[in-house]
Amino acid sequence: MNNSEREHTGARFASLAWDLAQNPGAEPTAQRIVELAVKTILCNGAAITTLRRDKTLEIIAGSDLQVLSTAVDIANRTGQSSTRAALEAKTTIVNNDVENDPRWDSYRRLMVADTPIRSTASFPLVLVGVELGVMSFYSEQPGFFTPDVLDDCAIYADHAAVALKAARAEDRGDQLAEAVSSNREIGIAVGIVMTRYSVTKDAAFDMLVVSSSHSNRKLRDIAAETVGSGDVPSWRSKRA
Known part of the structure; x- marks a missing residue:
C-alpha cells in the first residue's frame, strides 16, 4: 500500500464510527460494515460470518x-477455511496464499x-465477552x-464489533418495547421474571424468548403461563 492509499485509509477511519452509527438495526449495520470494509482496506471483498447450530458457516x-x-x-x-478456523480458535487467521497454503488441501x-480469492484474513468479533461472529477480508x-x-x-x-453490538442491543430494545406494548401479559411476565430471578428487563425478556x-x-x-404460575415454564421444570 503506497502513501496516498494509506492517507486514504486514515481518512476513512476518522469518519468510520460516525458512518456506522447512522445505520439503525443489526442487519443494515452489518451490511454497511462489509461495504465500507472494501473501501477502507482497499480489498476485493469482505463478510461477516457466524456458525449455525449444526456447525456450518452462515x-x-x-x-x-x-x-x-x-x-x-x-x-x-470441506470443513476447512480461515473463517472457520478463526471462529473455532477465536483468534486471527491469515491465509496469504490460498493457492499454495498447505493447511487445507481440499479447500x-x-x-x-x-x-478469484487468493488471500484472506479473518478476525473474531468479540466485545465484552460477547461473540458476534468473524469479520473476513x-x-x-x-x-x-x-x-x-493487517493492522x-x-x-x-x-x-465493526462496537457498531454491531450496539445495533443488536438497539434491535433487542425495540423488540422488547414492541412486545410489551402489544401484549400486556408479556410486560407483566417480564416484571415477574425480573423479581424472581433478580435480573434486568432485557435478561428477563430473553428468558421468555x-x-x-x-x-x-x-x-x-x-407469558400467560408465567403470569399464571409465577415462573418461566422451562426454568420452573429445571428447578423442580
Whole structure:
C-alpha cells in the first residue's frame, strides 16, 4: 500500500464510527460494515460470518454474495477455511496464499478452481465477552495482507464489533418495547421474571424468548403461563 492509499485509509477511519452509527438495526449495520470494509482496506471483498447450530458457516452480510456464497459452500463441504478456523480458535487467521497454503488441501483446490480469492484474513468479533461472529477480508492478490494492512484490518474489526453490538442491543430494545406494548401479559411476565430471578428487563425478556424457542410455543403463551404460575415454564421444570 503506497502513501496516498494509506492517507486514504486514515481518512476513512476518522469518519468510520460516525458512518456506522447512522445505520439503525443489526442487519443494515452489518451490511454497511462489509461495504465500507472494501473501501477502507482497499480489498476485493469482505463478510461477516457466524456458525449455525449444526456447525456450518452462515453469511450475515457480504460485499459480493456470489463469490462469498461459493466460498462458504466450499468451506462447509470441506470443513476447512480461515473463517472457520478463526471462529473455532477465536483468534486471527491469515491465509496469504490460498493457492499454495498447505493447511487445507481440499479447500485450497476448490477455492482456486471456483473463486478469484487468493488471500484472506479473518478476525473474531468479540466485545465484552460477547461473540458476534468473524469479520473476513479477501483479496484476489496473493500476499495482499502485509503487516500494515493487517493492522488496519484489526482496527476496522474493532470498529465493526462496537457498531454491531450496539445495533443488536438497539434491535433487542425495540423488540422488547414492541412486545410489551402489544401484549400486556408479556410486560407483566417480564416484571415477574425480573423479581424472581433478580435480573434486568432485557435478561428477563430473553428468558421468555428462550423458553418460547425451546418449547416451540408462542411468546404470548409463555407469558400467560408465567403470569399464571409465577415462573418461566422451562426454568420452573429445571428447578423442580
